[in-house]
Amino acid sequence: MTHPEFDAIVIGAGSVGNPTAYFLAREGLRVLVLDELPSSGQGQNKAAIGGVRATHSDPAKIRLGQQSLEIFSTWATTTGTDIGWKKGGYLFPAYDEAVEGELEQLLPTQKRFGLTIDWCDAETVRRLVPGITRIGLRGGTYSPDDGQVSPLRASEAFTNAAVRHGAVYRYRESVTSLRMDDHAVTGVGTDRDVYRAPVVIDAAGAHGSRIARMAGLDVPVLPESHEAGISAPVRPFLDPLVVDLRPGPEGTTSNFYFGQDADGQIIFCYTPKQPFPGENRTSTFEFMPTVAARLVELVPRLKNLTIRRVWRGLYPMTPDGRPIVGPAPGVKGLLLGLGMCGQGLMLGPGVGRNLASLVLRGRPSIDPDVFALLSPSRDLRTDRKESLK
Ligand SMILES: Cc1cc2nc3c(=O)[nH]c(=O)nc-3n(C[C@H](O)[C@H](O)[C@H](O)COP(=O)(O)OP(=O)(O)OC[C@H]3O[C@@H](n4cnc5c(N)ncnc54)[C@H](O)[C@@H]3O)c2cc1C
Incomplete structure (x- = not known):
């Protein structure tokens, strides 16, 4: 045969x-x-x-990420197909000395590899994320060439x-x-x-x-479970994807991130403090209250969001x-x-x-x-x- x-x-x-x-x-x-x-x-x-x-912060990921960005950002013009590309950048705000130090320490490597990224002051962060909590905001790093796709x-x-x-x-x-x-x-x-x-x-x-x-x-x-969610669309107000590196209250979460996609929906995720190894994809009871508290604490104007859907997927992790x-x-x-x-x-x-x-x-x-x-x-x-x- x-x-x-x-x-x-x-x-x-x-x-x-x-x-x-x-x-x-x-x-x-x-x-x-x-x-x-x-x-x-x-x-x-x-x-x-x-x-x-x-x-x-890893040179190989920087280089691969740069290639991916070039491919995603030019896809619509080279092929005529819309993949939901939105060039809104990534913003890492800092509310404490530890996060500020961590972000600043990464800048020399990131700049050496040609990334457009810099430290910006608190006022710039507030302009980029309208409504972000002012109390304790020290500034953050912003990389305008990053973005989002569907x-x-x-x-x-x-x-x-x-x-x-x-x-x-x-x-x-x-x-x-x-x-x-x-x-x-x-x-x-x-x-x-x-x-x-x-x-x-x-x-x-x-x-x-x-x-x-x-x-x-x-x-x-090794697969590890992570959860995410998405809201109903709201009027576009947020360009960057925002990553808050602070640990959440009571050790529930480590970083937490969110953004507004090209259709106006707010998408959000967090990294649980304790990883969930395995393939369980059933949404947890804790996810929505935990992520909502972090979202509203950081950007209070989001308190009236209608949440459309949550889901749980897998990260294929390496040691x-x-x-x-x-x-x-x-x-x-x-x-x-x-x-x-x-x-x-x-x-x-x-x-x-x-x-x-x-x-x-x-x-x-x-x-x-x-x-x-x-x-x-x-x-x-x-x-x-x-x-x-
Ligand atoms: C909540 C959450 C949020 C995330 N957010 C982001 C983000 O914003 N940005 C980002 O870059 N990443 C994000 N990720 C991570 C990203 O989804 C994964 O890293 C990525 O999809 C892995 O890609 P992959 O091609 O390795 O696997 P997959 O996309 O899963 O593709 C693997 C494919 O292999 C197939 N397959 C497996 N075994 C077999 C077999 N024996 N025979 C035939 N087919 C097989 C599967 O069916 C699957 O379709 C997120 C993940 C989660 C869970």
Whole structure:
């Protein structure tokens, strides 16, 4: 029996898989994308609140974020498709010395990597976030080039563009095995068929380590639950996405962030103080009262918001908080695009462009020394380091 043959197979039609497929197909490769869900972007991609920034503290994330921003911000003009891009920047307000110190300490690295970011005084913060609490406000950092997109529109846009370049998408099809010959991958088996290709890209998100295990690899990507919510639309008043790094009351939360999307809806999220490992996606009783208290404390004018919906999704976490991107050690033809933590939407296009460059040219499209920080061969048993979640 002959099996369908491709140049590359991408496992996962998500935040990483779709741009990866697009960049590969655009350069003429015959690409197959497999996803076990019924359509594109239905995994953790659609759980994202849409924040897109290059403002990180890790050089590799900065570089990938810059590439993603370039791709997102020019998408409408280059393709004619609206992905809900809004260039409103990111604002990190500081209400205490500790947060001010943390933010200022990051500025030299961020500027060295060419990010447009600076410290701004309290008055500027109040102008950027009308109604923000004045008491104790010391100022903050602001990066005007960052922004927001609609995760579902972006995923659909990458999928459609990949398909226009010849990529084939198969949904409701779960990858159950990797086909190997000696130490090289030769294709994948699914619950329906077998497909052959000399290159396989594991972009299976929170389940990426299961795929890697099919090649005998132990890749530590562990799902962690996070919640978010969205309001009914209100008159546009807020440009930046706001990240409050202070811990919440009674140790419930660490950072908390919110913004207003291109449709006027307020979207919000927080990082629980104690992580919730696992795949529980049932909304918690605590989320809405906790996040509402933080939102209204920071911007009292939001006290009358109507909340439309809350949801809970998964961050694919790694031990050091950095993605795992590059050739899988010891398995020829297998590449990993995993462990995006809470930043897969904003890193996805950059990761996709670099994975495609590795496949086509044998090198990443960012500085190889910086890219090496994401190497699947690095010591992955260290603690989390990145401070800007
Ligand atoms: C509440 C919340 C808010 C967030 N906000 C943001 C944000 O503002 N900005 C940001 O950048 N990130 C945000 N994130 C994180 C972001 O959603 C993830 O990092 C990102 O979606 C991960 O992308 P991925 O491509 O790795 O995984 P996914 O998008 O989940 O894609 C993986 C795909 O692989 C498929 N798959 C898995 N196993 C198999 C298999 N065996 N066979 C076939 N298919 C398979 C899945 O069905 C899925 O579609 C947020 C996450 C949450 C939970």
